Amino acid sequence: MATSLQTDTTTRLPDRFAGTPLASRLRALGAAAALLVLGTLAAPLVSGGVGLLADALGHGDDLVRTYAVSGTLATLSLAAIALAYRRVRPLPMPVRVPDGREWPWVVVGILAPLLGAVVLQLGAAALGVGAGETATSGIGRFAATNPVLFYSLAILSALFVVAPAEELLYRGVVQGRLREEFGPAVAIGLTSLGFGAGHVFSYVVGGSDPLSGAVAIALATIVLGGVVLGVLYERTGNLGVTIVAHGLSNALVLTVSLAAVL
Structure with a gap:
């Protein structure tokens, strides 16, 4: 079976899910757990390595550049993890430009994740x-030094x-692997929780208390966004839809953040 990403418009996710033996389910859970742990550890491991290299080269005080480089490499490592696993365990992963x-x-x-975030914020405020508290991510912390440059680069990223x-790692590989054994609902739920956990380190870098209520709300918003993207992938069978929606949603939030500090 070819291991390259599928771009044929006739390639779709399986239409239905059939129950599978316990051993197969355990293997899927183990694979998904390993992928999610690797994805979660990628940021701190890469950031630590880049930080040590920056210190060795005499650039340890340039925290903004170090964060930008480490963040980019950590994110690219997620794609590397996904593609490496897919070479071992091929999965249907249709990717094409969204059609009309x-x-x-x-x-x-x-729009759905943004509306969900508003509802969560209002609910949290009503409950106190x-x-x-504030939930500051690494982007928010370092963008304060040069908002225009940093947010512009963050939008492109x-x-x-x-x-x-x-999307390659979470929806394409993790959700795709879990879907084979548990069906779409469980796959979306577990993948979205892992998606949220993968963002904890960003708030640690931003100086926020990861156990605070504010960070919990922020992570819940990310999990909700993961659910929306997971549903979109199942409905369209096209990872290109989730990539475009994910990128534009993040870019919109970053643009608003930039406008707020100007």
Whole structure:
């Protein structure tokens, strides 16, 4: 079976799910857990390595450049993990430019997570969760030094690096592997939880308390976004839809953040 990404418009995800033996399910869970752990550890491991190299080269004080380089490499490592696994365990992963019928789903993928975030924030405020706390990510922390440059680079990264890499790993490989054994609902749920866990380190770098209510709300928003993207992948059978929706949604949030500090 070919291991390259499928771009044929006739390539679709399996239409139905059939129950599988316990051993197969355990293997799928083990593979998904290993992929999610690797994805979660990629950022701290790569950041630590880049930081040590920067110190050795005498650039340890340039935290912004170090964060930008480490963040890019850590994100690319997610794609590397996904493609390496797919060589060992080929999975259907249709990727194509969204067609006219799929663009409404792209719009859903942009707006639904934003609406969900508003609802979560309002609910948390009503319950007093995270009151007086802030959830600052690494981007928010380092962008303060040069907002225009940093946010501009972050927007480009969101569109062309972050979205493709994260979608390859989380929706393409992890959700795809779990789907084979558990069906789409369980696959979307477990993958979305792992997707949220993979973003914890960003808030640690930003100086936020990872156990705070504010960070919990931020991570819940990310998990919700993962659910939306997972549903889009199942509905369209096209990873290109989730990549475009993910990238544009992140770029919109970053653009608003830039406008807020100008």
